[in-house]
Amino acid sequence: MTLFTRRSALPLLASAALAPTLARGRVLDLRAGGGFRPIEIAVTPFSGDETATLVTQVIQANFGRSVFLHPVEGLPNTPLDPDHAPDFDVYRVQGAQFVLTGRAQRSADGRLKTEFRLYDAAGGEQVAGQQFVTETGNARRVAHLVSDAVFTRLTGEKGFFDTRIVFVDETGPKDRRRKRLAIMDQDGANVRYLTRGEDLVVTPRFSPSSQDVTYMSFGADGEPKVLLMNIESSQREVVGNFPGMTFSPRFSPDGQKVVMSLSQGAETNLYTMDLRSRSTTRLTDTAAIDTSPCYSPDGSQIVFESDRGGSQQIYVMGAHGGDARRISFGGGRYSTPVWSPKGDYIAFTKQDKGNFAIGVMKTNGSDERILTEGFHNEGPTFAPNGLFLMFFREGAGASGAKIHMVDVFGRSEFPVPTPSWASDPAWGPLQD
Amino acid sequence: MADVARRSFAHPDPPLPARPEADDAAPPLAVALKSPRPGLPLSAIVHVGLAVVALFLLKDGRKFEDAQEAIPVEVIADGAFKQITRGERTGKQAKPRVDRVSDETETKPHPPLAEAKKDVPTPPPPLKRLKDPGEDDAAQEKKPQRVAALPPARPKAEQKPEPKPRPAPPVRPKTSFPNPEREEVEAEIVRPKPPPKPKPEAKETPTPPKPEKPKPRLKPTEVAKLLRDSKTAEAAEGDVADKPQKAVKPKSGAESQRHKFDAASISDMLSHEAPQRRASRGREASSEAAAGAPTGAAPKLSTLLQGRIDAYTIEHYGRCWRAALSLNAMRYVPRVEFRLTRSGALEGAPRLLNPSNEAVERARGEQALAAVRRCSPMPIPPEFEPYFDYWHVTELDMREDM
Numbered sequence: 001m002t003l004f005t006r007r008s009a010l011p012l013l014a015s016a017a018l019a020p021t022l023a024r025g026r027v028l029d030l031r032a033g034g035g036f037r038p039i040e041i042a043v044t045p046f047s048g049d050e051t052a053t054l055v056t057q058v059i060q061a062n063f064g065r066s067v068f069l070h071p072v073e074g075l076p077n078t079p080l081d082p083d084h085a086p087d088f089d090v091y092r093v094q095g096a097q098f099v100l101t102g103r104a105q106r107s108a109d110g111r112l113k114t115e116f117r118l119y120d121a122a123g124g125e126q127v128a129g130q131q132f133v134t135e136t137g138n139a140r141r142v143a144h145l146v147s148d149a150v151f152t153r154l155t156g157e158k159g160f161f162d163t164r165i166v167f168v169d170e171t172g173p174k175d176r177r178r179k180r181l182a183i184m185d186q187d188g189a190n191v192r193y194l195t196r197g198e199d200l201v202v203t204p205r206f207s208p209s210s211q212d213v214t215y216m217s218f219g220a221d222g223e224p225k226v227l228l229m230n231i232e233s234s235q236r237e238v239v240g241n242f243p244g245m246t247f248s249p250r251f252s253p254d255g256q257k258v259v260m261s262l263s264q265g266a267e268t269n270l271y272t273m274d275l276r277s278r279s280t281t282r283l284t285d286t287a288a289i290d291t292s293p294c295y296s297p298d299g300s301q302i303v304f305e306s307d308r309g310g311s312q313q314i315y316v317m318g319a320h321g322g323d324a325r326r327i328s329f330g331g332g333r334y335s336t337p338v339w340s341p342k343g344d345y346i347a348f349t350k351q352d353k354g355n356f357a358i359g360v361m362k363t364n365g366s367d368e369r370i371l372t373e374g375f376h377n378e379g380p381t382f383a384p385n386g387l388f389l390m391f392f393r394e395g396a397g398a399s400g401a402k403i404h405m406v407d408v409f410g411r412s413e414f415p416v417p418t419p420s421w422a423s424d425p426a427w428g429p430l431q432d
Numbered sequence: 433m434a435d436v437a438r439r440s441f442a443h444p445d446p447p448l449p450a451r452p453e454a455d456d457a458a459p460p461l462a463v464a465l466k467s468p469r470p471g472l473p474l475s476a477i478v479h480v481g482l483a484v485v486a487l488f489l490l491k492d493g494r495k496f497e498d499a500q501e502a503i504p505v506e507v508i509a510d511g512a513f514k515q516i517t518r519g520e521r522t523g524k525q526a527k528p529r530v531d532r533v534s535d536e537t538e539t540k541p542h543p544p545l546a547e548a549k550k551d552v553p554t555p556p557p558p559l560k561r562l563k564d565p566g567e568d569d570a571a572q573e574k575k576p577q578r579v580a581a582l583p584p585a586r587p588k589a590e591q592k593p594e595p596k597p598r599p600a601p602p603v604r605p606k607t608s609f610p611n612p613e614r615e616e617v618e619a620e621i622v623r624p625k626p627p628p629k630p631k632p633e634a635k636e637t638p639t640p641p642k643p644e645k646p647k648p649r650l651k652p653t654e655v656a657k658l659l660r661d662s663k664t665a666e667a668a669e670g671d672v673a674d675k676p677q678k679a680v681k682p683k684s685g686a687e688s689q690r691h692k693f694d695a696a697s698i699s700d701m702l703s704h705e706a707p708q709r710r711a712s713r714g715r716e717a718s719s720e721a722a723a724g725a726p727t728g729a730a731p732k733l734s735t736l737l738q739g740r741i742d743a744y745t746i747e748h749y750g751r752c753w754r755a756a757l758s759l760n761a762m763r764y765v766p767r768v769e770f771r772l773t774r775s776g777a778l779e780g781a782p783r784l785l786n787p788s789n790e791a792v793e794r795a796r797g798e799q800a801l802a803a804v805r806r807c808s809p810m811p812i813p814p815e816f817e818p819y820f821d822y823w824h825v826t827e828l829d830m831r832e833d834m
Binding site: 025026039095123153 | 825
């Protein structure tokens with residue numbers, strides 16, 4: 001695999017020279033067996049004032065839902081001094097592979113200073129340590145940043161804890177549902193309502209910058225409008241009136257365009273619109289219904305749902321239109337495809353014999369895997385690290401839907417707490 | 433040309449046919465220099481000549497003998513030797529070296545290695561952590577004094593507008609971690625024993641494999657075990673893998689007599705390194721001699737037994753090796769090298785032979801090392817013990833379950 005150059009020969013020669021002096025052992029192949037087990041991490045109580053307790057709790061809860069890490073239980077309750085290494089035997093006995101210590105304290109100027117140290121319990125060496133300063137009210141956010149730093153250090157993957165979810169909050173009886181746009185932290189905290197609920201809102205989508213959200217709003221006249229809202233300022237603008245639109249547009253990865261589906265008569269086709277010039281380009285031109293488009297993370301392709309072949313299936317085509325190839329071939333109807341931010345998987349909703357399932361498949365359609373099945377599961381959205389999905393589920397006989405989270409391997413599923421019924425989650429990017 | 437030829441034959445050499453190209457420097461070879469290019473035949477002549485000369489000159493060289501066990505020289509202090517040979521008043525009759533039947537005889541001649549006792553760390557609980565090799569030096573320097581608190585995380589710049597607490601650059605990991613309790617314990621033990629290698633000994637003192645434990649005999653057995661294990665830790669090939677426990681005893685008295693003493697050079701060796709001496713090679717050699725095997729070869733390791741040892745190892749460590757956490761990590765196969773002591777405990781730290789800089793692969797490599805650590809020690813079935821050389825060093829390719 002490597003070119004045999006003089007340079008590459010040097011390590012060969014060097015190792016050959018050393019070989020007689022190194023006692024090499026036999027090489028055995030070890031296959032990972034026994035299924036998946038998460039990394040055990042002991043989250044010790046952070047020392048400091050009362051924010052330390054909150055930070056510790058948030059971190060522990062984060063890891064408990066992380067699937068890849070597992071917080072060791074039954075630890076002593078006393079905070080450790082983060083300036084000294086802990087007694088690792090205590091934690092090794094509990095099965096911990098890593099130990100997290102830290103401190104969260106308000107400083108004299110009223111700001112919150114937080115620091116953590118992560119240790120390898122077997123060797124006792126520190127493997128990570130950082131310090132944060134922020135406003136006092138931001139304690140939860142710091143806990144998420146600590147969680148992300150630890151998650152990344154241990155798995156090599158990007159974290160997902162410092163993210164927010166935009167969703168549709170639903171209240172009231174089924175026939176007179178009040179739907180409001182809402183935003184919350186990924187763990188369900190800090191819920192804030194973005195609209196007042198006079199108009200029906202559906203399918204919010206995050207922009208790549210995490211500052212803007214598009215959604216569809218149905219006014220009194222019933223005509224759908226696409227709106228663009230800035231989360232921080234709550235200012236909105238109308239992107240356009242699009243009669244016949246059923247799904248909200250999705251942003252391109254560079255945030256310059258949106259892709260959407262527009263119906264004309266019996267046909268529904270895909271269009272892109274440049275957000276600055278507002279010029280639209282038509283991407284598909286079939287007699288079928290092409291809808292629910294989503295860009296690939298590099299912006300070069302679009303995955304969408306189409307019934308051009310006779311039933312709802314998933315297709316992939318270039319971002320400028322052109323030939324589309326089908327990638328879904330299992331039995332059933334496929335819809336709502338979304339492309340993973342890692343680029344490796346496409347998640348979808350699949351309907352088969354009355355069952356709704358959320359699944360993933362590789363971008364060429366292979367390795368299809370169902371992650372959850374139930375009465376009504378729909379609308380997957382990827383975490384920014386591509387390892388988790390949120391979706392909404394309406395149980396049989398329930399009066400509304402709730403949001404759930406699952407990992408892309410289908411190992412574990414957790415409910416996401418919301419004040420009331422909730423649907424159409426959209427997972428925002430890591431905040432910086 | 434002809435002039436040249438005649439000139440070269442001017443001196444009293446056996447007359448040879450004149451050759452125009454004859455080389456002045458090598459008249460005897462002229463006979464071979466028929467061709468216009470004398471180089472090849474000349475070279476052939478010289479080589480053959482040398483070979484013939486060598487054949488005759490070297491024919492009385494000794495032939496190589498079979499490889500022999502190196503006779504170890506265990507150097508001990510005069511006083512210690514006297515104590516050894518003095519024996520014990522209340523001890524049982526020392527049995528001849530050859531007799532290895534009974535186990536309890538092993539312990540007899542060793543009582544006087546009392547100073548070794550000092551060097552044997554009674555198991556201090558906090559000492560058990562495995563150090564990575566690079567850390568040992570740091571651990572060394574910190575031992576005597578109580579290092580102050582782990583230097584507080586460098587308070588890095590904060591900056592940032594409100595909503596975004598900016599993570600500071602990671603605090604540089606410190607090399608030493610002052611755990612007060614641990615320091616005290618180490619301080620008193622470490623002084624006679626500077627080398628950072630004590631890990632295997634520390635682990636094994638509490639669990640000597642052989643059951644015999646006549647009360648005062650305890651220490652010597654442990655010492656012997658330490659000696660044996662530390663010796664095998666350093667010995668490479670050529671070591672006999674005979675039953676180590678049995679070997680302890682026979683080595684005793686007779687062997688010591690064969691040792692040389694150089695009083696000048698032994699003192700520091702004994703005082704500092706007794707528990708780790710390589711000298712115990714002698715035990716193996718003598719035990720082999722006692723067994724009557726002239727060349728001291730290890731018992732034969734059949735392919736079948738190799739397979740069994742491998743399967744056992746794979747099954748044991750496989751329990752701690754988990755499926756990849758993410759999809760990227762599946763392509764990368766960490767290769768971990770680790771060494772075991774005779775009792776199956778980790779000797780030193782496992783080593784990743786193919787580390788990667790990519791974040792997910794690096795995490796996967798760490799998990800591989802952690803898996804080996806987590807599943808250590810590996811219990812060694814008795815039938816594998818003689819083949820220590822085979823399983824002393826192992827490399828594991830830690831793959832996905834595909």
